[in-house]
Amino acid sequence: MRQPLFGLLLFSLLGSSLLLGEDKKPPSRLVIQTTAGDVNYDHAGHAKREMNACLICHPRLFTRDRKAPIEFSSPHKKREDAKASCGACHRADGAAFASEGNCTNNKCHVKGS
Ligand code: HEC
Ligand code: HEC
Structure with a gap:
């Protein structure tokens, strides 16, 4: 009786950590490559x-x-209106600056890289 339960427990622990990607370390910085x-x-x-939430x-x-x-x-506006991806926060009336007017002023896209 005990062994199948133990197997199930082991599977759910390993399985869920793999599914959630908990084997990976959170990156400190990511470079997102774009044509802009x-x-x-x-x-x-x-x-x-976000207080590590x-x-x-x-x-x-x-x-x-x-x-x-x-x-x-792009067009970012479409994703911002849908409150999707970065646009969940980065949009007009969002928690962070919208993309419009902030393309290359050292906030998002780094020119020449
Ligand atoms: C504001 C949004 C945001 C928050 C909050 C956030 N992440 Fe992420 N994280 C991202 C983005 C964007 C990516 C890259 C794209 C993707 O994963 O689809 C990413 C990627 C990752 C990856 C994948 C790294 C790789 O090498 O592939 C891990 C692991 C991760 N985050 C862990 C965490 C942990 C742990 C926390 C909480 C302490 C956290 N993240 C909080 C936005 C966030
Ligand atoms: C959970 C909300 C949230 C999400 C999702 C989010 N951001 Fe942010 N971001 C913020 C906040 C809050 C700030 C700081 C406030 C401000 O400058 O308006 C910020 C600031 C930034 C900055 C300025 C530099 C810095 O880190 O302070 C960049 C660049 C940036 N975000 C890019 C992104 C990109 C790219 C994505 C999608 C991959 C993203 N953000 C997703 C909330 C978010």
Whole structure:
């Protein structure tokens, strides 16, 4: 009786940690490459601002995989209106600045990179 239960417990622990990507370390910074120039995404800063409440972004907005598409490609306005991806916060009346007017003023896209 005990062994199947133990197996189930082991599976659920390992299985869920793999599914949630808990084997991976949270990145300190991510460089998102785009045709308009790289975006330096301060993951540590973003997590800290949200008081390390990872659930605010994972998995609803972002899967937890640096190779996964961010899905915030232009026109950003469309994604901002949908409150999706980065636009969940970065939009007019959102918790953070909207993309409009902030393309290259050292906030998002770094020119020449
Ligand atoms: C403000 C949003 C936000 C918050 C809060 C956040 N993350 Fe992330 N995280 C991202 C984004 C964006 C990515 C990259 C794209 C993706 O995962 O789809 C990412 C990727 C990751 C990855 C994948 C790294 C890799 O090498 O593939 C891990 C692990 C991760 N985050 C862990 C965490 C943990 C742990 C917390 C809480 C302490 C956290 N994140 C909070 C936005 C966030
Ligand atoms: C949970 C809300 C939230 C999400 C989601 C989010 N941000 Fe932010 N972001 C903020 C806040 C809050 C600030 C700081 C306030 C401000 O400057 O308006 C900020 C600031 C920034 C900055 C300025 C530098 C810094 O880190 O202070 C950049 C660049 C940035 N975010 C990019 C992104 C990108 C790219 C995404 C999507 C991958 C994203 N953010 C998703 C809340 C968020």
